[in-house]
Amino acid sequence: MTPMISSVGRFEQCYVVPIRMVVTGAVVSIGSEEEAKAEGMEAAGTVVMYPFQAISHLGPMVELAKLTHIHQPSISFVILITPAPVDTGSTKKYINNISGTTPFITFHILPTLSLPQDFYSDFIDLAFRIPELYCPVIQDTLVAISQKSSIKAVILDILSNAAFQVSTSLNLPTYYFGFIVNSFVGYEQRATDALNEDKCIPEGPTPPAYLVGPLIVDGGDQTDPNGCLKWLDSQPPKSVVFVCFGSMCVFNKEQLKEIAIGLERSEQRFLWVVRNPQWHSGVQELDLDAFPQGFLTRTQDKGLVVKNWAPQRAILSHESVGGFMFHCGWNSIFESLVEGVPMVAWPLYKEQKMNRAFIVEEIKVALAVEMSSNGFVTGEEVSEKVRRLMEGEEGTAVRERALEMSARANAAVAHGGSRGLEFQKLIQSWLH
Secondary structure, eight states, X not given: OOOOOTTTOXXXXXXXXXXXXXXXXXXXXXXXXXXXXXXXXOSSOEEEEEOOSSHHHHHHHHHHHXXXXXXXXTOEEEEEEOOOSSOOSSHHHHHHHHHHHOTTEEEEEOOOOOOOTTOOSSHHIIIIIHHHHTHHHHHHHHHHHHTTSOEEEEEEOGGGGGGHHHHHHTTOOOEEOOEEESOOTTTSHHHHHHHHTTOSOTTSOOOOEEEOOOOOOOOOOOOOTTOHHHHHHTSOTTOEEEEOOOTTOOOOHHHHHHHHHHHHHHTOEEEEEEOOOHHHHSOOSOOGGGSOTTHHHHTTTTEEEEESOOOHHHHHTSTTEEEEEEOOOHHHHHHHHHTTOXXXXXXXXXXXXXXXHIIIIISOOEEEOOOOTTSOOOHHHHXXXXXXXXXXXXXXXXXXXXXXXXXXXXXXXXXXXXXXXXXXXXXXXXXX
């Protein structure tokens, strides 16, 4: 018998879903479409999304909502936003842009909570403690939303899955429904085979996996205050290596100096985005003391150094860009692959070392930097890998592989491609 909880409203189906494989799933079933109609609710209902607070996690959730809406226009989306205790990227600007252009997506900003005295702005506290602290707020929010609309699914970022316990506190039956994966057919073939062949869960069947990628985050605001694109317009085709390490990267002065030394010694053209995150230093200006004396002057004919932000997607699609040195973030991998740009892999944290192994050893679209046990990379190593990517035989090989993977990725998103078919299966699972 389907349980009825009047104080909670109607949860038609609730997923809980993780992100690299973007999302996992849980389903909570309460009520029916007929009951929702009887109480004046929107029969098509609402999908609630709860991403981790970094923009690199929010973006794929938004793209998932956009693509789902294409296949099921009657579904609306509410995205829950946790106020970040640190500035992890241009989240506010991005939200404002999406809000003004995408009426079927509503952002619900959760209240700011007082953090414990022992809270640290490191990855562990950001990833695990904040979602736990917000569970009571998530519960109240879901109850409020369910009073107005039939909730078809709740999709959780893998770093927000502490909210999975909310269903228990509401006495709702919950089970894993499946995996929504930011990948595509023919990309992570061995992992896909393991999921499809029930090799992942020893004591039961593996939930279905929906390969709805590649989900490429819409660049939104493509303003270019630092003149990156204009500078690229003046460079030869495939001659520039783009150097960018994501929105949360913090390098010390010694490492920044080594990167500068390596780029200069490589004698290659480069576009380098240097971030000085606010939560680390309190300022957002370039610290010129971090560069070798005279570096900017000596490299002004071949290089451009910009602070904090650049339109990454537009840069990677520019014909002058021939390589990408980066932190092995999953979103950035797809942005580079779709454009056929080969990479130099420099992982920093989380799952990025696993990502490096995949793109270097499995699909062979990148060269890996060698680093010390504490993660330090010398200028000599930077120089060598940049030269090998841009000039060497290894670089030619990974460039060819990157173009092959680009063709596969673009075929997946084309009309009749695997992404559309996977979305149809996913949405049907919500509606039945």
